[in-house]
Amino acid sequence: MSTFKARVLYDFQGEPNTAEMSITAGELLTVTRTDVGDGWWEGLNPKGESGLFPEAYVEKVETSSKPPNIPPPAPPSQPGWGFPGQQEPDQGGHDDDDWDEWDDDNTYESPPYSNNMPKAEGNTQRLTKEVSGTALRKPHIYRDSDDQLGRWEVLSNPYTVQIASPKKATKMGGLKSFIAYTLTPSFSNVEVSRRYKHFDWLHDRLNEKFNLIAIPPLPDKQVSGRYEEMFIEHRRAQLQEFINYMCRHPVLSTCDVWIHFLTCTDAKQWKQGKRNAERDQLIGASFCLCVEAPEKEIMPSLVEVKIDENLKYVEKMDQCIKNLMQTAQDQQKKCINMYKREFTRVGEAFFALGSAFEYNQQGMYSKASVDVKNIGSTYIMIGKLYEEQGKMDWLPLFDQLYIYKGITSNLPNVLQMQKMAEQKKKECERNNQLPQVALTDVRRRSDVITYTVFAELNHFQQERDQNLKRALKDFLQEQLNFYKNVVTKIEETLNQFE
Amino acid sequence: MSTFKARVLYDFQGEPNTAEMSITAGELLTVTRTDVGDGWWEGLNPKGESGLFPEAYVEKVETSSKPPNIPPPAPPSQPGWGFPGQQEPDQGGHDDDDWDEWDDDNTYESPPYSNNMPKAEGNTQRLTKEVSGTALRKPHIYRDSDDQLGRWEVLSNPYTVQIASPKKATKMGGLKSFIAYTLTPSFSNVEVSRRYKHFDWLHDRLNEKFNLIAIPPLPDKQVSGRYEEMFIEHRRAQLQEFINYMCRHPVLSTCDVWIHFLTCTDAKQWKQGKRNAERDQLIGASFCLCVEAPEKEIMPSLVEVKIDENLKYVEKMDQCIKNLMQTAQDQQKKCINMYKREFTRVGEAFFALGSAFEYNQQGMYSKASVDVKNIGSTYIMIGKLYEEQGKMDWLPLFDQLYIYKGITSNLPNVLQMQKMAEQKKKECERNNQLPQVALTDVRRRSDVITYTVFAELNHFQQERDQNLKRALKDFLQEQLNFYKNVVTKIEETLNQFE
Numbered sequence: 003m004s005t006f007k008a009r010v011l012y013d014f015q016g017e018p019n020t021a022e023m024s025i026t027a028g029e030l031l032t033v034t035r036t037d038v039g040d041g042w043w044e045g046l047n048p049k050g051e052s053g054l055f056p057e058a059y060v061e062k063v064e065t066s067s068k069p070p071n072i073p074p075p076a077p078p079s080q081p082g083w084g085f086p087g088q089q090e091p092d093q094g095g096h097d098d099d100d101w102d103e104w105d106d107d108n109t110y111e112s113p114p115y116s117n118n119m120p121k122a123e124g125n126t127q128r129l130t131k132e133v134s135g136t137a138l139r140k141p142h143i144y145r146d147s148d149d150q151l152g153r154w155e156v157l158s159n160p161y162t163v164q165i166a167s168p169k170k171a172t173k174m175g176g177l178k179s180f181i182a183y184t185l186t187p188s189f190s191n192v193e194v195s196r197r198y199k200h201f202d203w204l205h206d207r208l209n210e211k212f213n214l215i216a217i218p219p220l221p222d223k224q225v226s227g228r229y230e231e232m233f234i235e236h237r238r239a240q241l242q243e244f245i246n247y248m249c250r251h252p253v254l255s256t257c258d259v260w261i262h263f264l265t266c267t268d269a270k271q272w273k274q275g276k277r278n279a280e281r282d283q284l285i286g287a288s289f290c291l292c293v294e295a296p297e298k299e300i301m302p303s304l305v306e307v308k309i310d311e312n313l314k315y316v317e318k319m320d321q322c323i324k325n326l327m328q329t330a331q332d333q334q335k336k337c338i339n340m341y342k343r344e345f346t347r348v349g350e351a352f353f354a355l356g357s358a359f360e361y362n363q364q365g366m367y368s369k370a371s372v373d374v375k376n377i378g379s380t381y382i383m384i385g386k387l388y389e390e391q392g393k394m395d396w397l398p399l400f401d402q403l404y405i406y407k408g409i410t411s412n413l414p415n416v417l418q419m420q421k422m423a424e425q426k427k428k429e430c431e432r433n434n435q436l437p438q439v440a441l442t443d444v445r446r447r448s449d450v451i452t453y454t455v456f457a458e459l460n461h462f463q464q465e466r467d468q469n470l471k472r473a474l475k476d477f478l479q480e481q482l483n484f485y486k487n488v489v490t491k492i493e494e495t496l497n498q499f500e
Numbered sequence: 501m502s503t504f505k506a507r508v509l510y511d512f513q514g515e516p517n518t519a520e521m522s523i524t525a526g527e528l529l530t531v532t533r534t535d536v537g538d539g540w541w542e543g544l545n546p547k548g549e550s551g552l553f554p555e556a557y558v559e560k561v562e563t564s565s566k567p568p569n570i571p572p573p574a575p576p577s578q579p580g581w582g583f584p585g586q587q588e589p590d591q592g593g594h595d596d597d598d599w600d601e602w603d604d605d606n607t608y609e610s611p612p613y614s615n616n617m618p619k620a621e622g623n624t625q626r627l628t629k630e631v632s633g634t635a636l637r638k639p640h641i642y643r644d645s646d647d648q649l650g651r652w653e654v655l656s657n658p659y660t661v662q663i664a665s666p667k668k669a670t671k672m673g674g675l676k677s678f679i680a681y682t683l684t685p686s687f688s689n690v691e692v693s694r695r696y697k698h699f700d701w702l703h704d705r706l707n708e709k710f711n712l713i714a715i716p717p718l719p720d721k722q723v724s725g726r727y728e729e730m731f732i733e734h735r736r737a738q739l740q741e742f743i744n745y746m747c748r749h750p751v752l753s754t755c756d757v758w759i760h761f762l763t764c765t766d767a768k769q770w771k772q773g774k775r776n777a778e779r780d781q782l783i784g785a786s787f788c789l790c791v792e793a794p795e796k797e798i799m800p801s802l803v804e805v806k807i808d809e810n811l812k813y814v815e816k817m818d819q820c821i822k823n824l825m826q827t828a829q830d831q832q833k834k835c836i837n838m839y840k841r842e843f844t845r846v847g848e849a850f851f852a853l854g855s856a857f858e859y860n861q862q863g864m865y866s867k868a869s870v871d872v873k874n875i876g877s878t879y880i881m882i883g884k885l886y887e888e889q890g891k892m893d894w895l896p897l898f899d900q901l902y903i904y905k906g907i908t909s910n911l912p913n914v915l916q917m918q919k920m921a922e923q924k925k926k927e928c929e930r931n932n933q934l935p936q937v938a939l940t941d942v943r944r945r946s947d948v949i950t951y952t953v954f955a956e957l958n959h960f961q962q963e964r965d966q967n968l969k970r971a972l973k974d975f976l977q978e979q980l981n982f983y984k985n986v987v988t989k990i991e992e993t994l995n996q997f998e
Contacts (some may be wrong), residue, residue, distance in 0.1 A: 060608075322849075322852045322853040322855075326849040329847075344834065348827055354823060357820075358819075358820040360815070361809075361816075363811040368965070370969045373969060373972075373973075377972060408546070466857065466868065467857075471868045474850070475871075478875055478990060478997070479994060485983055485987045485990060486982045486987055492976060492983060495976060496977060499973050499976070
C-alpha cells in the first residue's frame with residue numbers, strides 16, 4: 003500500500019519499550035500502516051523513527067494537486083515503500099513470471115528459495131517483523147545547517163549482508179549448472195540463495211526507480227571463465243562491495259525491492275514481490291512523492307552555484323578514480339607478470355651462481371653455495387609473493403574504486419535532474435499560467451528534488467571521507483604487510499649467512 | 501737485485517722485537533738482501549716472514565740449469581722481485597720515457613708526484629723501509645694436503661689501499677684537464693696521485709708479466725662523459741675493486757711494478773721504476789723461475805682430471821657471473837627507469853585523488869584529502885628511493901662481479917698454460933733426446949707451473965667463498981635496508997591516517 007502524510011493534532015506519550023511512539027502536536031508523520039487494528043496506525047516521525055500511535059490523534063493531510071508534468075501518485079494497490087509481506091496476495095497467473103528465463107546465460111534456471119530453510123508460507127511475514135524498524139521507513143531528509151541543505155536520515159539500525167563463497171549448483175540432472183551465491187542479512191540471519199541474474203534484475207529495478215540516487219554498479223557480465231574458481235570468488239568480492247554500498251545507503255538499504263531481494267525465501271511470494279516491483283509506479287521523478295524533505299523553501303541563487311561546483315567536483319573525482327582504477331588494474335597485472343618475472347629472474351641468476359659455487363677443490367660441502375642459493379630462493383619466493391599480492395591490495399582497491407566510479411559517473415545525471423527541475427520551475431513562473439496553488443506545488447517539487455540531490459551529494463561525500471578513505475587505508479596496510487614480509491624473507495636469508 | 505735461495509745450516513734464535521728472524525736448520529730461505537752489512541742478510545722464511553739472519557748460518561743454493569725452451573734468468577741488473585728503491589740508479593737518458601705521452605686521451609700530461617708530499621730525492625728509499633716485510637718477498641707456494649696441490653703463502657702483513665674521490669686537475673694554464681685519483685696505501689700512509697692511464701700502463705705490465713696469474717680487469721675505457729661527476733665517482737669505485745683484488749692477492753700485492761705504482765712519489769725514480777718494469781725479463785713462462793713451489797713431484801694422472809674439472813667449473817662460474825652481472829645492470833637501470841616510473845605513477849594517481857578530496861561541501865579543511873595525498877607522496881618518495889637504490893646495491897654488486905668476470909675469463913688461459921707445459925714435458929719424455937738432468941728440469945718446471953696454477957685456482961676459490969660471497973651478502977644487506985626504508989615510509993603514512 004502507499005503511504006500518506008498525517009499531521010499530529012494532540013501530544014501522545016508512547017509506552018516505553020513497546021511498539022508505541024510518542025508524537026508531538028504539529029509534527030508531520032508518514033503513515034505506513036492503517037490496518038494495525040484497535041484504532042492504531044503505524045508511521046514514521048520526522049526523525050525517521052517508526053512506531054504505533056492512535057489514529058484519532060492525527061489528521062490525514064490531503065495531497066496537493068500535482069504539476070502537469072508529474073505523473074499521478076501510485077494507486078493504493080501499488081507497491082511503494084513498505085514490505086513484501088504487506089503486498090496484496092498473489093493473484094495467481096504465474097504465466098507472466100519470466101524470472102527464471104531472465105538469465106545471464108539465457109538458459110539456466112535458479113531456485114529463488116533459501117538454501118537451508120524449509121520452503122514455507124509465512125517466512126516473509128516472519129522476517130517482516132524482524133526487519134521492523136530497519137526497513138520500514140520512508141526516505142527522510144533533514145537539514146542541520148544552511149550550508150549542507152540536506153542529509154539523508156541515517157539508519158537507526160544499520161545492518162550488513164554477507165555474501166558467502168558460492169557453490170556451483172546443478173539442475174536438470176546435472177546437465178545445466180549455475181553459480182548460486184548465499185546472502186545472509188544480519189537483521190534476519192536467514193540465508194537466501196541468489197544468482198547473478200537476480201542481482202541483474204534487482205539492479206534494473208533500482209535504476210528504474212531512482213533517478214535521483216546514484217545506484218552502485220554491478221560487476222561486469224563476463225562470458226568466458228564464468229565457472230572458474232578465481233573468477234567466481236572475485237565476483238563474490240565485487241558483489242559484496244555492491245551489497246555493502248546498498249546497506250550503507252539510507253534510502254537504498256530500506257527500499258522494498260532490496261528488502262524483498264534480501265529476505266524472500268518463498269517461491270510464491272518471490273514472484274509476487276517481483277511482480278509488484280516491476281509494477282512500481284513510484285519511480286523516476288515520482289520517487290520524490292515519498293521523500294520527506296524539510297519544508298523550508300530553498301533560495302535558487304544559493305543552489306545554482308553549488309550544483310555547478312559539485313558537477314565539476316564530481317567530474318574531477320570521476321577522472322581521478324578512473325585513473326587510480328587503471329593504475330590499480332595495471333599494477334595488479336604487473337604483480338602477476340612483470341614484478342614476478344623480475345624477481346624470478348634475479349632469483350634464478352643468484353641460484354645459478356650458487357649452484358656453480360657447489361664445486362669445491364676439496365670436494366667438501368660448500369656452505370657458500372647454500373648461502374648463495376638461498377639468496378636465489380628468496381628472490382624467487384618474493385616473486386611468488388608479488389604474484390599473490392595483487393589479490394590482497396590492488397584487486398580489492400580496484401573493486402572498491404569500481405563502486406565509486408559507478409557513483410561518480412552516475413551523479414552528474416542526478417545533478418542534471420536538479421537543473422532540469424529548476425528550469426521547469428522557472429518556466430512555470432515565467433509563463434504565469436498556473437494557478438497559485440499549482441505553482442506552489444511545482445516549487446515544492448523542485449525543492450524536494452534539490453534537497454534529495456544534496457542529500458545524495460552529502461551521502462557521497464560521507465562515503466568518500468569514510469569508506470573510500472578506509473579502502474585506501476586498507477590498501478596501504480596490505481602494502482605494509484607485503485613489504486614487511488619481503489623484509490622478513492631477506493632478513494632470514496641474511497641471518498642464515500655465515 | 502734478484503733474490504736467491506739459501507738453505508739454513510744451523511738454528512738461530514732471533515732477538516725478539518728486533519729485525520732479527522729465527523731460522524731452523526734445513527729450512528729454505530729466500531735471500532732478498534745481502535747488503536745489510538755486519539754479516540747480516542735479509543730474507544723470507546717458508547712462511548713468508550721477513551727478517552735478518554747471520555749470513556754464516558746459511559748456504560746459498562745453486563740454481564739448476566734451465567730447460568731449452570725457457571729464456572735464461574734475468575741478469576742481476578734487471579728487476580725481478582724486489583723494490584723500486586733497490587733498483588740501480590737512473591742512468592740518465594730521459595728521452596725514452598714516453599710515460600707522459602701514454603694517455604687515454606693522447607694529449608694530457610700527468611704529474612707522477614705525490615699530491616701533498618714535497619718532491620724530494622730519497623722518498624722512495626724511505627718508503628722502502630716502511631713497506632719492508634710486506635712487499636719484500638718471492639711468490640711462495642705451500643702444500644698442506646695432497647688434494648689441493650698448492651696454495652699461495654698468504655701475506656703476513658696484509659695491507660689495503662684507499663682510492664679517494666678524485667679531483668679534476670688542470671695543467672698548461674688550465675687548457676688541459678685530467679682526473680687524478682689519490683691512492684693511500686695503509687703500509688705507508690703516503691698519498692700518491694695516479695691517473696687512469698697509469699692504471700692502464702700498470703695493467704699492461706701485469707698482463708705481460710703474469711700468464712699464470714689471472715689479473716683483475718680495469719674498468720672499461722670510456723670516451724664520453726669522462727668528466728661527469730657520476731662517471732668519475734663510479735670509476736673510482738671500480739678502481740677501488742681492482743685495487744682490493746690486487747691487495748688480496750699474495751703474488752700481485754707484492755710484485756715490483758705494483759709496489760712502485762703504489763709508493764713512488766719522485767719523478768726521477770718513477771721513470772727509473774717504469775723503465776725497469778718495462779725491461780723486466782721475468783715475464784710470462786719465466787715468471788716460474790722465481791716461484792718457490794713444493795719440491796714433491798706431482799702425479800700427472802691426478803692433475804689432468806682436476807684441470808679438466810676446473811676448466812668446466814671456471815666456465816660455469818664465468819657464465820653465471822656474466823648472467824648475474826647482466827641481471828644487476830638490468831635491475832640497476834630498472835631502478836632508475838621502470839621501478840621509479842611505476843611508483844611515481846602510483847603516487848601521482850593517489851595524489852590526484854587526494855587533491856580531488858579537497859572539495860568539501862562545508863568548505864572545511866579535509867583531513868581525508870591530506871591522508872590520501874600523503875599516500876601519493878609516499879609512493880612518489882619510494883620511487884625516488886628506487887632511483888637512488890641502484891647505486892647502493894646493484895651497482896656495487898656489478899662492480900665486484902666485473903672483477904670476478906675478468907678472473908673467470910682469464911683463468912681458462914691459465915689452465916691451458918698448464919696443459920701446454922704438461923704436453924711439452926710429455927714430448928720431451930717421448931723424444932728421449934734430452935740429458936737426464938735437463939729432463940728432470942723440464943719435469944720440475946712443469947710441476948712448478950702446475951703448483952702455480954693450483955695455487956691460483958685455490959686463491960680464486962678462496963676469493964669466491966670469502967669476498968664474492970661477502971659482496972653478495974653486502975648486496976642483500978643493502979636490499980634489506982631498502983625494503984626496511986620502504987616499510988618505514990608506508991608505516992609513517994599509515995600512522996598519520998586518522
